[in-house]
Amino acid sequence: MTGNLYRGQAGLPFSSALRIYEPLAAFPADQQTVLRAAAAHKASRAAVENAELLASLGRITRPGGDPFPTGRTDLVRVVEAPGRTSPPGPPTPDAASAEGPQGAAGALLLYCPSQLVLRAGLAANALMEGIHGPLAALLIPEEQRERHQERIDEARAHAGLGRVHTRASTWGIPFSWFCLFQESDPTDVVESEGHIVTVRIRATIREALERVRYAVAHLALAAPDLDMLEDLTQLTDWIELFHQDSVVELDYGAVADKVYPDDSPLDVRLGIECLAEGDMTGAAAAYRRLASRWIPIRQLARAS
Template sequence: MTGNLYHGQAGLPFSSALRIYEPLEAFPEEQQEALREAGSRGGSRAAVENAELLASLGRITRPGGDPFPTGATDLVRVLAAPRPDNALPAAPTADAGTSGAGHPDGLLYCPSQLVLRAGLAANALMEGIHGPLAQLLIPEEQRDKHQERIDDVRAHAGLGRVHTRASTWGIPFSWFCLFQESDPTDVVESEGHIVTVRIRATIGEALERVRYAVAHLALAAPDLDMLEDLTQLTEWLELFHPESVVELDYGAVADKVYPDESPMDVRLGIECLAEGDMTGAAAAYRRLASRWIPIRQLARAS
């Protein structure tokens, strides 16, 4: 697949995302009309990514010291619902309204929820090791102002579920448990580079896989940090509609690692641990480490 490079992407930190796309009926009624309008506009995925990136850069550089989104608009990513044979089209098309499996408009929706996610990210930053620096960069007045936006969004939209998880400088190994190499995959390329790779699974498949991993790790390696990550991931997935789709969007890091066998290596590592094969588990981890530790080290590069 060919797509446009996102404007201004070069030189920014690698950012990846795990997204949930839900059918229209999973959202509050007052939110459905806006989602339906986003689906009917049929804009390209690259256009949505560009708009989100340019908006984030604009917030960083605008005067007044407020880096938070205002909530005036919220971008929406749209995906054609799985067909009965589980084949997922690469992207919504003009006739996507007739291709769904049980959904009135044949589409699934993932709202960006920028106001809510920005607030959660700021809180995590304040509570982390860089909290004192964050307090200087984001004045308390601006944090309080944004909390009012969060309260307003929650009051009007009834949002209790965050549809997107983001990660910079690498993809958490726990995310790979949700996918297999045979899942529908889009490789977006432009000018000889991979812009991103997107791999998708139904939420039923993802839950089955992550529960399998939790069950085996709980017995074979209960002290492994990954077990806690997988438990939290399971609880998150269980919040969503049973006909949802989960998407892993590699982002620009795909150009460094793809073709990527991480989903297979994570699965093999867990299976080896369950069978008591420490040599096999160590080999799988070495393959993962050799692929992803250099990426994570870029976060500390000057």
């Protein structure tokens, strides 16, 4: 299964994720048992990604028309705490070998539960409230939405969690996410069959908060009407919900094969610095570099 990760994404929308990994102590006691079991299973990262992809495809073709996850199983991603992660290096040659069992003996592990039930509910609500709401109502019958709301209520009552650890984006990465990272952060480049499967960049939550607060402070003064300022403010509020020893991860997903090597974190930082200094020419140049890289990706969403 691990060797099919790249082929399994062919023809699907590019999907990227921003994840928070927390130490075990940040979770309720009943969920800690589940997380320990996931770590003990030692599933490779590629196996987790494949399982999630196959499960999502299975829900699309499930008899009965219910596209929502049931919550019977919830995948967990595990990384080692800062100081034990690999430094930036050359691409790894194969997804299966690059993402072997995690957690050396004695390593402090951090956990990111998929929380598919909660995330699917949030996504459905956003779809229903958007411009495609009438179409969504046809695709997701009210009966199925009500049944899934019961799963959401049960998941919240059981896990005791109000925090969603993952944000997802299709057809491109929001520019605000790049404010959390710098080019010197630990980076994993995963390749398979001559393609880049994904690129993952990680930063400690302290570093991420310092960077996003810096961006918010400068944009509030230099460009208070910029849409990105609102995005960054919401992003800050979200990150502040988590344990101070957490790690933030940007997972490019399959779009990495189109854009990597990627200077977007640098271009976003330079653009904000130029705005703060009143250098409109420099800010415009940084935006043009970003636009030339990401607008073609976003246009694929409307391609036939």
